[in-house]
Amino acid sequence: MKEVQIIYDFDGTLTPKTVPFFPILQECGVSEKEFYQKIAEIKESGIVDVYESWFQAFLSIIQNSKLETHDVTKGAEDIIFNIGVEEWFKTLSNNSNTTYSHYIVTSGIEEFLYASKIAKYITKIFGVSFLHENGKLKGVEKLVSDKDKVNYIKKVNTLHGRKEEDCTNLVYIGDGLTDYYAMNFVFSNGGTSILVTPPNKEPEQKLFSVTNFQCDADYREEKELFQYIKKV
Numbered sequence: 409m410k411e412v413q414i415i416y417d418f419d420g421t422l423t424p425k426t427v428p429f430f431p432i433l434q435e436c437g438v439s440e441k442e443f444y445q446k447i448a449e450i451k452e453s454g455i456v457d458v459y460e461s462w463f464q465a466f467l468s469i470i471q472n473s474k475l476e477t478h479d480v481t482k483g484a485e486d487i488i489f490n491i492g493v494e495e496w497f498k499t500l501s502n503n504s505n506t507t508y509s510h511y512i513v514t515s516g517i518e519e520f521l522y523a524s525k526i527a528k529y530i531t532k533i534f535g536v537s538f539l540h541e542n543g544k545l546k547g548v549e550k551l552v553s554d555k556d557k558v559n560y561i562k563k564v565n566t567l568h569g570r571k572e573e574d575c576t577n578l579v580y581i582g583d584g585l586t587d588y589y590a591m592n593f594v595f596s597n598g599g600t601s602i603l604v605t606p607p608n609k610e611p612e613q614k615l616f617s618v619t620n621f622q623c624d625a626d627y628r629e630e631k632e633l634f635q636y637i638k639k640v
Contacts, residue, residue: 410506412640413564413578417557417590418514418521418535420583421625422493424606428516431483433466436473443469459515459551463536470545477543484523490606492627492634497529499629503638509568513560515552515586534560557590575599579640583625585612592618600640604633 420426429440438446446465455461470478500508509531512521518535521527539546552560561580562572570576578599580590583606595601595618604625605611611622623632 411509411568411577412506413509413511413568414637415511415513415561415564415578415580415590415594417582417584417587418512418516420606420609421581421587421604422489422512422526423487424490424608424625425488426584426606426609430466430480430517430520431486432475432478432480433469435475435482436469438469457553459536459553460548463548463551467538467545467548478540478545480517480519480538480545481523484520485525487524489526490604490625490627492629492631494525495629496627496634497526499634500637506638511560511564513552513557513590515554532564534563554586555589557587558593561590561593573597577640579637582615583609583612585614588615588618591615595619602633602636 416422419428429443433443443465446469447461450461450464455464497510510529511531512533512535514521514533514535516535518533518537521533521535527533535552537549539549561575565572565574565578575594575597576599578594579602580594580599581602581604582591583604591601591603601619603611603615603619603622606625616622621636623636627633
């Protein structure tokens with residue numbers, strides 16, 4: 409039986425929202441506007457990396473709040489997914505000719521995604537993680553940048569007995585420019601790279617040269633994406 413690994417970006421790929429605003433920030437009494445103001449302040453202080461500034465702002469707000477515990481999984485069960493996503497995993501598993509394993513590689517919060525409805529279908533999630541102590545966040549343990557995604561794709565390859573650069577029977581699905589390095593790596597090393605476009609967003613044409621297929625982020629069985637995956 410053929411084995412295929414599918415690696416997904418998360419925000420914008422599996423969800424209609426490309427940048428989440430986490431419920432724990434709302435619980436801290438911070439608006440989305442105030443959060444981005446905090447990010448700008450941190451950038452002005454010298455932290456210019458987009459991911460580091462984002463999560464340092466996130467951490468600072470939570471650490472300075474009055475919350476007794478810092479539960480970053482709050483609200484994960486309420487994530488809204490793109491159409492057909494929750495059925496996608498079950499329907500693919502019914503394909504008698506292929507065994508699929510699913511991975512998420514994201515710049516989002518690993519812990520948050522593990523608390524989501526689809527986590528039970530995912531073999532492994534690679535994302536941002538925090539250091540915890542007595543229920544409180546103490547720091548950022550690991551960030552995942554655009555380029556870092558390639559390292560996790562290599563890891564999936566080796567987990568399945570292939571060399572790091574051998575993307576045979578591997579599919580990467582992403583939605584935007586933050587997926588460029590991952591898509592290019594998979595596309596250039598024998599795998600299948602797919603660009604999906606969430607609702608109300610224009611496809612990133614720069615990615616056309618590093619993708620095998622482009623379609624709407626619609627995961628229903630009768631739609632293009634599902635029909636294409638069955639042929640990979």
